[in-house]
Amino acid sequence: MKREAVKFAWVSALLLVGALQLAQAWDGAFVYFGLAAFSGFLALLLKRFVPAGLAALAVMVVAMAGGFLMAKGASPDRDPTWVLLDTVPRLLTAARPAPATPELLVPGLLLIIGISTGAVLSVTRRGTALFVPALGAATLYVAAALLTTGRADSYGLVALTMVVVLALGWLIIDRRGPVVPPAVLATALAALTLLTFVLPANGFEPRKLVTPPVTDIAISNPLPQLASWAAQGETELFRMRGPEVPVRLVTLSRYSGASWEAASTYGPLGVVDAPDLPLGGKVQDASVDLQITGLQGEWLPGVGKPQAVSLSNAMVDPDTGSLVVADGLRTGLSYTVRGVVETPADNDLAEAQVPVDVTKYTALPRLPFTLADYARQATQNARTPYEKAVALEQVVRLNRRPDAEAPVGSSYARLETFLFGAEGESGANAGTAEQFASAYAVLARAVGLPTRVVVGFQPVPEQNGERIVRAADATAWPEVYFSGWGWVAFDPVSGNGSGPSAASKREVLNRLASTTAKPTPTSLASVPPLVQPSAVAGDAVAAPAAPKSFPFWVFTPVVLLVALYVARTSRRLRLRAAGPVGAWNEVLDALQLAGLRPKPSRTVPDVGREWGEAGARLAVVVDEAAFAPRPANDEQSWRLARQVKKAVRRKASWWRKLVWPVDPRPLFRR
Amino acid sequence: MIDTGEVSAFRDLHTRLGDAVEGAVRGKRDVVDLVLVAMFAGGHVLLEDVPGTGKTTLARAVAGALGGVSRRVQFTPDLLPSDVTGTSVYDPQTGQIRFRPGPVFANIVLADEINRAAAKTQSALLEVMEERTVTIDGVGHSVPDPFLVVATQNPIDLDGTYRLPEAQLDRFMLRTSIGYPSVEDELDVLRPGSGAGRIADVRTVSSPREVSSFSARLSLLHVADPILQYISALGTGTRSDERLRLGTSTRGLRTLVRCAQVYAASKGRHFVVPQDVQDIADPVLAHRLVLTRESVLSGVTTSEVLADVLSRVPVPKPAAQ
Numbered sequence: 004m005k006r007e008a009v010k011f012a013w014v015s016a017l018l019l020v021g022a023l024q025l026a027q028a029w030d031g032a033f034v035y036f037g038l039a040a041f042s043g044f045l046a047l048l049l050k051r052f053v054p055a056g057l058a059a060l061a062v063m064v065v066a067m068a069g070g071f072l073m074a075k076g077a078s079p080d081r082d083p084t085w086v087l088l089d090t091v092p093r094l095l096t097a098a099r100p101a102p103a104t105p106e107l108l109v110p111g112l113l114l115i116i117g118i119s120t121g122a123v124l125s126v127t128r129r130g131t132a133l134f135v136p137a138l139g140a141a142t143l144y145v146a147a148a149l150l151t152t153g154r155a156d157s158y159g160l161v162a163l164t165m166v167v168v169l170a171l172g173w174l175i176i177d178r179r180g181p182v183v184p185p186a187v188l189a190t191a192l193a194a195l196t197l198l199t200f201v202l203p204a205n206g207f208e209p210r211k212l213v214t215p216p217v218t219d220i221a222i223s224n225p226l227p228q229l230a231s232w233a234a235q236g237e238t239e240l241f242r243m244r245g246p247e248v249p250v251r252l253v254t255l256s257r258y259s260g261a262s263w264e265a266a267s268t269y270g271p272l273g274v275v276d277a278p279d280l281p282l283g284g285k286v287q288d289a290s291v292d293l294q295i296t297g298l299q300g301e302w303l304p305g306v307g308k309p310q311a312v313s314l315s316n317a318m319v320d321p322d323t324g325s326l327v328v329a330d331g332l333r334t335g336l337s338y339t340v341r342g343v344v345e346t347p348a349d350n351d352l353a354e355a356q357v358p359v360d361v362t363k364y365t366a367l368p369r370l371p372f373t374l375a376d377y378a379r380q381a382t383q384n385a386r387t388p389y390e391k392a393v394a395l396e397q398v399v400r401l402n403r404r405p406d407a408e409a410p411v412g413s414s415y416a417r418l419e420t421f422l423f424g425a426e427g428e429s430g431a432n433a434g435t436a437e438q439f440a441s442a443y444a445v446l447a448r449a450v451g452l453p454t455r456v457v458v459g460f461q462p463v464p465e466q467n468g469e470r471i472v473r474a475a476d477a478t479a480w481p482e483v484y485f486s487g488w489g490w491v492a493f494d495p496v497s498g499n500g501s502g503p504s505a506a507s508k509r510e511v512l513n514r515l516a517s518t519t520a521k522p523t524p525t526s527l528a529s530v531p532p533l534v535q536p537s538a539v540a541g542d543a544v545a546a547p548a549a550p551k552s553f554p555f556w557v558f559t560p561v562v563l564l565v566a567l568y569v570a571r572t573s574r575r576l577r578l579r580a581a582g583p584v585g586a587w588n589e590v591l592d593a594l595q596l597a598g599l600r601p602k603p604s605r606t607v608p609d610v611g612r613e614w615g616e617a618g619a620r621l622a623v624v625v626d627e628a629a630f631a632p633r634p635a636n637d638e639q640s641w642r643l644a645r646q647v648k649k650a651v652r653r654k655a656s657w658w659r660k661l662v663w664p665v666d667p668r669p670l671f672r673r
Numbered sequence: 674m675i676d677t678g679e680v681s682a683f684r685d686l687h688t689r690l691g692d693a694v695e696g697a698v699r700g701k702r703d704v705v706d707l708v709l710v711a712m713f714a715g716g717h718v719l720l721e722d723v724p725g726t727g728k729t730t731l732a733r734a735v736a737g738a739l740g741g742v743s744r745r746v747q748f749t750p751d752l753l754p755s756d757v758t759g760t761s762v763y764d765p766q767t768g769q770i771r772f773r774p775g776p777v778f779a780n781i782v783l784a785d786e787i788n789r790a791a792a793k794t795q796s797a798l799l800e801v802m803e804e805r806t807v808t809i810d811g812v813g814h815s816v817p818d819p820f821l822v823v824a825t826q827n828p829i830d831l832d833g834t835y836r837l838p839e840a841q842l843d844r845f846m847l848r849t850s851i852g853y854p855s856v857e858d859e860l861d862v863l864r865p866g867s868g869a870g871r872i873a874d875v876r877t878v879s880s881p882r883e884v885s886s887f888s889a890r891l892s893l894l895h896v897a898d899p900i901l902q903y904i905s906a907l908g909t910g911t912r913s914d915e916r917l918r919l920g921t922s923t924r925g926l927r928t929l930v931r932c933a934q935v936y937a938a939s940k941g942r943h944f945v946v947p948q949d950v951q952d953i954a955d956p957v958l959a960h961r962l963v964l965t966r967e968s969v970l971s972g973v974t975t976s977e978v979l980a981d982v983l984s985r986v987p988v989p990k991p992a993a994q
Contacts, residue, residue: 584991603987606948629991631944632674632895 010126013172014136015041018122020168021143022115024161028150030100032108039115042066043123050124056572056664059120060565066116073105094150101150111146118142137169225253225302225458226263226413226479229437233407235474240298240460243470245291247462248344249492249501250304250472254323254482256455258448260368261414263441263456269318269327278322280361280453282308283345283489294337297474301327304460304472307342314338323455345489349507355485357388357452364453364484367445371415377422378449384515391450392483392493393503393511399443399495406433413441436496440479443495453484457492462501567665574670579641583628586621586644590614592669593648597655617646675893677943683887684941687713689878693738696876698731699869700858704851706939707956708735708823713888714935716846716928717802717822719787719960723829726851730872732783732823737875739884741780742817746798748790750833754797758807759814772809777801780817780881784824788834795837798822799844818885839919839963846928848960894934895944899989903947904929907954910982911962916973919963929957947988955979 022040026033042062049058074090075083090110094101101107118139125135144165147155156162243250255263289306298304303317303326312319317326317338324342347355381398385391403421410417410430417430421438424431430438440456447454460476480500482490494500498508574592578585587607594600594610601610607629611622621643628634652660659666687709694705708731711718720728729745736743746757759775776782777798784798802822806813824845826837842848854862862869904926912920921929930945932953937945955976962975 587991602984604984606946606951606988607991608946608948609951625991626946626948627942627944629989630895630897630900630946631942632897 007127011044011123013168014043014122014126017136017140017165017168017172018043018115018119018143020161020164021118021140021147024155025111025115025143025147025150027155028100028147029103029108029111032103032111035103035108035112036115039112040119042116043119043121046120047123047127050127054572054575055124055127056568059124060568060572062120063117066113070109070113073109077105111150114146115143136172140165140169223300224255224263224265225300226255226437226441226456227411229435229458229477229479230407230409230411232474232477233435238474239296240472240474240477241293241295241304243291243293243304243472244468245306245470246289247465247470248289248291248306249459249462249480250291250293250306251324251457251459252304252477253302253325253459254320254455254457256323256364258367258413258441258444260370263413265325266320266323269320278308278324279363280322280358280484280489282343283347283485284487285346285348285351286343286489287346288341289344290339290341292337292339295332295334297334298332301329301331303328303332303338305340305342307344309340309342311341312338313340345491347485347488347491349503351488352389352485352491352503352507354387355389355488357484358486359451361453361484364455365448365451367448369415370445370449371419373419373423374415374445375449378446381446382450388452388483388485389503390511390515392447392452392491393508394515395443395446395450396493396495396498396508397512399439399446400498403432403434403439405435405439405496407435409434409438411435411437413437415445418442418445436477436479439495440481443481443493447481447483454481455484455490456481564665567667570667570670571664583621583624583634583640586640587625589641589644590618590621590647590651591672593651595669595672596663596666597651597659599651599654611647614647614650617643617650621647674895675890675938675943679890680894680938680943681941683713683891683938686879686883686887687939690735690738693876693878694731694734696874697734697737697869697872698727698851699861700854701727701731701851704849705731705735707847707849707953708732708821710932710935710939710953711846712739712819712821713884713891713939714846714928714931715819715888716932717824717844719842719845719848720823720825720851721828721848722825722850722852724827726853728823728825728851729783729785731851732781733872734875735821735823736779736781737872738878739780739819739881740877740879741819741881742778743781743783744776744779745783745785746776747785748787748794750789750791752790752794754794757794757798758801759809761810770810772812772814774814775807777807777822778814778816780819780821782820782822784822786827787824788826788831788836790835792835792838795835795841798824799841802844817881819881819888839961842960843922843924845960846932847956849956891935891938892931894938896930896934897944897989899992900933900945900947900950901930903986903989904933904950906986907950907958907982910986911958911979914978914982916965916968916978917962917975918965919961921958921961925958925961929954932957951983951988954983 018040019037022036023033026036029036046055046058046062049061052058053061070090071083071087074086078086086106087109090106094107094110122136122139144156144162253265255265257264257266287307288310291306293304295304303312303314305312305324305326308324309319309326312326314328314336316330317328319326326340378395382391382394385394399422410420418438418441420428420430421432421434421442426432434442444454444456456479458477458479460472461478463470463472463476478496480492480494480496482492482502484490492500492502494502499505575589578589578592581588590611591600607625608619608622611618611620611625621640624640624643628640652663655663687706690709691702691705694709695702698705708718712735720731722728732745733743746752755775757775757777759773759778761770762773763769764771787795787798801807801816805818805820806815808814827834853859861867907929908921908923908926910920911917914920929950933945933949936953937943937949940949942949959975959979962978964973964975964978968978
């Protein structure tokens, strides 16, 4: 009894370490996971009444049902089965650490409950006593390493703890001599797996293997709308409470040469992967309450990089932070957005570098030479990326006027007209924020600065605790990414904006002015635009693609295995109830599973004798039950049969042992 | 139906007899048991063996342990039927013709080298074995009960012998051989002063009456239907084997059932199991099988064929009744 207690204490310790290690992948899930580690003892209680396999199955079924209900409660309007099936890809693509929402906790809890059940039940047996808990702990560790890309145990301390606990188990509990070879093999494999996760912290990211659960939404690009907003003037769009920050509507990072495009795949907020370019080093939280009063479309106004939105149906593009509501905005909708705003100091930017391998943000398909050359000349004296960015801001702004009536568009052709157009030409040196921001972005990209365009609203002064945002406040601005500091806004329209301070820009410009000659376009209309302007709003609302149906067939093997296991278990129960003859059939099953099926012409004692004392005794009982006139029902027979079965199993090869509980062959034996 | 108490009493008797006989015949318990089985089953034994392996000792020891009368007939080519069965003689004192019983009037008759006698004499003995009476001058004389003939036959040195025809071999319940003892047993036998072979030392542990009462009761021992089906399948197996000219007869199978009953009881069981049938099949059936000419020439023996049949026919699967 004391020995049993030590065993259970050992397996509990091991499971607890594994579970708490795994809990690091969630935000504040230690309690749940710590409790789940002990769920195996539930199966142990059940085992008093039903066979071990059935007890484990019962615990798992209850756990699955719990998960199902949790999924149902978390998103009542979705099919719970779908939600449950979705949890693993969702977890893999969630932010790190994953928020402890029911949906995301389910896969981790199920894993722990499964392992705990298996490990606790296995220590009640002798042969596999120490092997299964070791395997379970290794699985938990690997899962934790996967979910945190190895950050949960960067120094290998948890791995070391586990190895020590395992070694203690082998030293204290199992004194049968040398550890069985499969255990050694499995441990070595597990250790190897652990090493691959512990040592290199650079490489493997499981999230890349999983397609995040995203929705394709093709939404019209609001850039051309800037002109109509400008025309609407005083129309109220929405009201907000909170700090004075620019409100972002949509961030456009793809430029085709003809127009800017927004991202088209969106996932649930808060549970998607980190952005492709990391956040800057200095950030501030900003939280605003908004109430839509006139704004239309699917884009949801937000601040900074959104972290949380009080709307359950809001989705986000993880790279840009653009928020959408698939079924559109309506008047009266009010919500709260919490976002992170990057706030680098001017000094930080002065020497900051830009990443060189982000072609997504520097791509300019078939850039006309005039623009490239103009950008190069404009920045020829600038040393640092920041200087280039400031120089371009001035180059785009100088001698150009904002004009709400100017032609819309952001194709190369429109931008060439905007930048180099002759006086009197429609749209020459005049444009809305669309042309200013686009021209800046194209020129900045031409000199290698990762740039994108944001459509949003200027900060407005507070009145009676509210900021009323009107159509005239709508604008667009470019943002440049600086390594380590994040996206920094520039303002080619006014030169002010929310980005670096005017003083800092002036300092840069003064330094540049001493050497800079204003660039002049070399050849104007003589260079035909390489890209013909096309209808800007052409790619408007396309029908959303039907969500791909989940490949349920991948579960067929699992279902099959469970069905086989149930069939085999029920056969065993039936045989157990059938007295000595049933016990003998159980032995024959075992012999068949071990590949030692006796010839049909061999008698029961002949076969039984091979398996020692128990076999010989069982044979006597079985023969009596089968051939005596009034057989006595012998209660010992099942116990004897189990002893024989054990002896038989020991002789079986490892792969036969592997498929032992689900091998269907005994079901077909006549 | 025979119950467990009776079976254990029989087992005791069987063990006692076996132990007593083994005092004289060392290391041949299996053969001793078979001879006892034949005795309790009311059959006769044919021992096929070379001289000097203890055939005679075995027969006499069994008789000694039984406490019955044992006679020995040495068969020779000139032995007459009346030398075996007995004859009527004139008694000058009473002036009457009186029957003088032959050596068959004994509980255990040892018919030594039965194949050396002429067919007429052999059939006289075989008739007694079957009928258990001797009819002389129209008067029937019953042999005592139990009545066991242990005939021996020398499988070598066959010149001038009359081989027993198949039909007559069938009259023997069992055919077996003693064979040489193991090294230890042989040393035991060889050691001067050994009790082996000393018939006088065999204790009498039973009585003919006890044996015959058991003999009648044992035929009631339970044989389950699957066992009978198995025995029938074995018979069919021998009949359909291509190497055999003649498979086992129904009488042979019936004998097998009878022997299996006694054999099971000797193991302390009140029911027959397939293992009993397998254990007893060779001595009961092998001598009833007749090989084809080709098989004889290719050196196959009936025991080998029977072993093949046994390994081919599936035993009844244990099933709840």
